[in-house]
Amino acid sequence: MRLLLYRYRVLHLSFWSTYCSFHFYLIQQDIGWRNAMPGVLVPLFFNVLLSYLNYGYLLPRWLDRQRTAGYLLEFCAAFALCVVLKVKALRYFAPATLPQSHLYSLVFVVSSMGGTLFVVLFIGLLRFSINWFALEAKAKALENAQLHSELRFLKAQINPHFLFNTLNNLYYLAYTQSPNTPEVVAQLAQMMRYLLEDSNQPTVPVSQEIAFRRSYLSLEQLRLNHPVALDFVVTGEPAGIYVAPLLLMTFLENAFKHGVRDDDPAAWVRVGLRVSPTTCEYTVVNGRRPARSGVPQPGTGLLNVRRRLALAYPDRHELQLTEAPDQFHVHLTLHLS
Structure with a gap:
C-alpha cells in the first residue's frame, strides 16, 4: 500500500x-x-x-x-x-x-x-x-488470508485421523505384548513431532517427507501379523526441493485400509517418488480386496487432498486415480516452477 x-x-x-x-x-x-x-x-x-x-x-x-x-x-x-x-x-x-x-x-x-x-x-x-x-x-489480501486459513484447517484434519489410526495400532501391539512396542513408540514420537511442528509450514524439504513416509511404512509393517511386500523407491536428487507437506498421506492410509489385511499374506503396496528441479511425481499402487456391492463414494480424505492441491498448487498439478479389479493406482504430479 x-x-x-x-x-x-x-x-x-x-x-x-x-x-x-x-x-x-x-x-x-x-x-x-x-x-x-x-x-x-x-x-x-x-x-x-x-x-x-x-x-x-x-x-x-x-x-x-x-x-x-x-x-x-x-x-x-x-x-x-x-x-x-x-x-x-x-x-x-x-x-x-x-x-x-x-x-x-x-x-x-x-x-x-x-x-x-x-x-x-x-x-x-x-x-x-x-x-x-x-x-x-x-x-487480494483478504482472499489470501481466507485461503491460508482454509489450508491450515485442511492440514489440521490430517493429524487427528493419523493419530487415531496410530493409537489403534499401538493399542494392538501393547495388547498382544509385542516386542516391537518400544520401537513403535519411538517412531511415533518422531512422526508426531513432524506433524505438529514441521507440517505447519507451507512447504517442507522433500527429504523430510521421505523420512516421514518410511517411518509410516515401517510402522504399518510392524503392526501386521505377517510380512507385506512394501516397496518405496525414490528416483532423483531431493536435496533443495520443497513441497507442500503430507499430500500423499491419505493415499498411503487408504492403501493399507483397503488393500492390506492381516489374513492376506499376498497383500502388497508400492510407493514411488520421482524428483527433479521442476516436477515431483508421487505414485501409490496397492492390491485391492474384492469389490463390495454398490457404488463407492469419495471419502473425506480424498476431498481434502483435492482441495489442498487446488489451494497449494493451482493449475500446477495433475492427480490421476485409476481403479482396476485387482489394484488401485494413484499418480500425482506437482509442477514446482
Missing part, C-alpha cells in the same frame, strides 16, 4: 512538471520567457487549488455519501469561482504586448475553462484509480 501511494505521488509530480514545462514552452514562443512566467504560474495556482479541492474534499465526500446532485452543485460552484478568479488574474498580469481584445474575448474564457477542466478531470481520475487499486489490494 505504501509503495502504491509513493508511485501516485511520483505520478502527480511528474504530471505537474510536464504540464508546466509544456505550457511554458508554448507561451514563451509568442511573448518571451520573462512575460511567460505569469501565464504559467497563474493557471498552475488555480488548477492545483481546484484539482486538490476536488481530489481531497469533494470526491471523498461524494464517495462516502453517494449524492451525485450535491457533488455536481458543489463542483460547478467551485469551478466557476476558480475560472473567474483565474481569468481576472491572467488579465491583471498579462503583458502589455498582448491585445486586450484577446483577453476579453469568449475564446480566451473558454480556453481557460477547458484547460482547468482537463486538469481537474485528470487528477480526479487518479483518485478513482487509487481507490480501485486499494480495494483490489485489500480484496
Whole structure:
C-alpha cells in the first residue's frame, strides 16, 4: 500500500512538471520567457487549488455519501469561482504586448475553462484509480488470508485421523505384548513431532517427507501379523526441493485400509517418488480386496487432498486415480516452477 501511494505521488509530480514545462514552452514562443512566467504560474495556482479541492474534499465526500446532485452543485460552484478568479488574474498580469481584445474575448474564457477542466478531470481520475487499486489490494489480501486459513484447517484434519489410526495400532501391539512396542513408540514420537511442528509450514524439504513416509511404512509393517511386500523407491536428487507437506498421506492410509489385511499374506503396496528441479511425481499402487456391492463414494480424505492441491498448487498439478479389479493406482504430479 505504501509503495502504491509513493508511485501516485511520483505520478502527480511528474504530471505537474510536464504540464508546466509544456505550457511554458508554448507561451514563451509568442511573448518571451520573462512575460511567460505569469501565464504559467497563474493557471498552475488555480488548477492545483481546484484539482486538490476536488481530489481531497469533494470526491471523498461524494464517495462516502453517494449524492451525485450535491457533488455536481458543489463542483460547478467551485469551478466557476476558480475560472473567474483565474481569468481576472491572467488579465491583471498579462503583458502589455498582448491585445486586450484577446483577453476579453469568449475564446480566451473558454480556453481557460477547458484547460482547468482537463486538469481537474485528470487528477480526479487518479483518485478513482487509487481507490480501485486499494480495494483490489485489500480484496487480494483478504482472499489470501481466507485461503491460508482454509489450508491450515485442511492440514489440521490430517493429524487427528493419523493419530487415531496410530493409537489403534499401538493399542494392538501393547495388547498382544509385542516386542516391537518400544520401537513403535519411538517412531511415533518422531512422526508426531513432524506433524505438529514441521507440517505447519507451507512447504517442507522433500527429504523430510521421505523420512516421514518410511517411518509410516515401517510402522504399518510392524503392526501386521505377517510380512507385506512394501516397496518405496525414490528416483532423483531431493536435496533443495520443497513441497507442500503430507499430500500423499491419505493415499498411503487408504492403501493399507483397503488393500492390506492381516489374513492376506499376498497383500502388497508400492510407493514411488520421482524428483527433479521442476516436477515431483508421487505414485501409490496397492492390491485391492474384492469389490463390495454398490457404488463407492469419495471419502473425506480424498476431498481434502483435492482441495489442498487446488489451494497449494493451482493449475500446477495433475492427480490421476485409476481403479482396476485387482489394484488401485494413484499418480500425482506437482509442477514446482
